[in-house]
Amino acid sequence: MDLENNTMEAIEKIGNTPDKLIEVLIQCQSLNQQNYITEEQLNLISKGLNIPLSKAYGVASFYSMLSTSKKGKYVIQVCNSGPCYVNNSKTIAKAFQDALGISLGEVTADGLFSLEYTSCFGGCQIAPAVKINDMVYGNLTEEKVWQLVDSLRKEAV
Amino acid sequence: MKSFVSKLCGKIMPLSLKEYREHGGFLGLEKALFYMSPQEVIDEIKESRLRGRGGASFPTGVKWQLVAAEGDEEKYVVCNADEGEPGTFKDKALLEGCPFQVIEGLMISAYAVGAYKGYIYIRGEYPNSIDLFKKAINILKKEGYLGENILGQNFSFDIEVRSGAGAYVCGEETALIESIEGNSGSSRFKPPYPPNCGLWGKPTLVNNVETLANIPLIISQGAEEFLKLGTKGSKGTKLISVSGNVVNKGVFEVEFGISLREIIYDICGGLEGNKKLKFIQVGGSSGACLPELLLDLELDFDEFKKHNIGIGSGAILVVDDSCCILDFMRVTTEFFKHESCGKCTTCREGNRHIIKAIDRMIYGSGTERDMQIIKDIATIMRDSSLCGLGQAAPIPVLSLLKHFKDEFQEHINGYCSTGVCNFKGEGKSHG
């Protein structure tokens, strides 16, 4: 029920014209602990903006910052573009998999973390870099990865 | 190093209008509104010979003229702050260092071409920039710099901030326009070009952040001052962002004419751990990879053109000799495969098939034919893709094939001298 009200509120605040679709989707995704846009939300958005559901879904699935499937509370995105690769991003990706016990594209059983690759987000100066929700962490080493996961686990409880 | 377009970054509080004004802020806009006709503004920009800093290096004044020449009542100006090219983070320095300067540039462009509405499209990965711009715009509205009859003149203008949502292709101007309209970011067929038919079918001017940040300075100081900077064919300065295996990574402002060697060894302190340079990639992932041999090349549009390469966004990736050329090529092509919007076949399928051929080589079953396949697909993509993404994806591929042919041959023979590919010494037995 809450999600419904909050979604309607978001549409009202941002505007209900079709050109606001992406802004609305970004906002709606953030309303959800699991960082994704639910089918229910997509239905509400489609009605609210007066666009076909297929359009809302199409746009939500096109952009890589938007998701229509459940993610973790912390979405860990490891950059796999050239500059980070040159600074050993592959070892960092491996370290996250080991520290979390999941593969890329998966969510931990407790729903706390999801892990994925992402394209360059402008953190190349501190490569290898990862983005966790809105935060960027850089100059990572395997050791720092374990510490980071540890401190996020503690933050979550 | 030079301090021109970025001179206020880090020097003033980004959201202090008072400080911005004390450092010459809005003098350009005032001069334009009080003393210059729109055509005079365009002429000044033409005279400065400023060229776009977003990648395509198109003459800015000429583009403005195209939009101004359109008779429509309704026109738009757009600031392209999508900055998605891997290794590029120079626009962020301006966005977060001096938002008012970028906005002032956008306002002057609107006055020049006759637009009443502007959009700033900022990539979703830059939440701080988005927040700053929303605040900056509110401040300017309160102070009478945005809205009706700005500074008491017959010029009304409003700006909206739009967020990207993670799509590299949305930096391409027609895909960006689609995205502002609320659609998936697929590039449009061109022509018509945005200056004739852009946002909601109306004449639209799209300019890069750095291009726009140069505008207030050119107008307030005059084109003549600007012409003093740079080389014969490339005027002004360029923001470059250096990344990779280099001691000092970061954003630096340099004057055109500086050599790549000076940038890497003098400004950036050379390679980390004094390793040997293997190649540099100029212009982000869609740029050419150049061997040590070409390091004395000067940063200059015409010099680069002689070698058939572009300066692009100004990103420079420095790579040392521990890197395997094939593995690197796989990483860049994987990027384009992921970011392809899928509208045209050559780009959608081409990247996938290049990766397949690279994989055969990396896993030890590659043959001469795979090299030829990569070359053929890359050439077809370059020549027939619909937008700049598919046209540029083959650039690194073809340049690596050209400059590092031996390393491909080595892999065909079942050997990877950097030790990255783990079939070392096992010949083709994996095939």
Ligand SMILES: Cc1cc2nc3c(=O)[nH]c(=O)nc-3n(C[C@H](O)[C@H](O)[C@H](O)COP(=O)(O)O)c2cc1C
């Ligand atoms: C795939 C692709 C991505 C692009 N990304 C950007 C970008 O992030 N920022 C940008 O300013 N221009 C980008 N461009 C170039 C724009 O299409 C356009 O040429 C530019 O914004 C024009 O501004 P300028 O004339 O001031 O350079 C991109 C082009 C392509 C083909």
Ligand code: SF4
């Ligand atoms: S070249 Fe690639 S990104 Fe551009 S329109 Fe074609 S498929 Fe889309």
Ligand code: FES
């Ligand atoms: S390449 Fe990883 S953040 Fe830019």
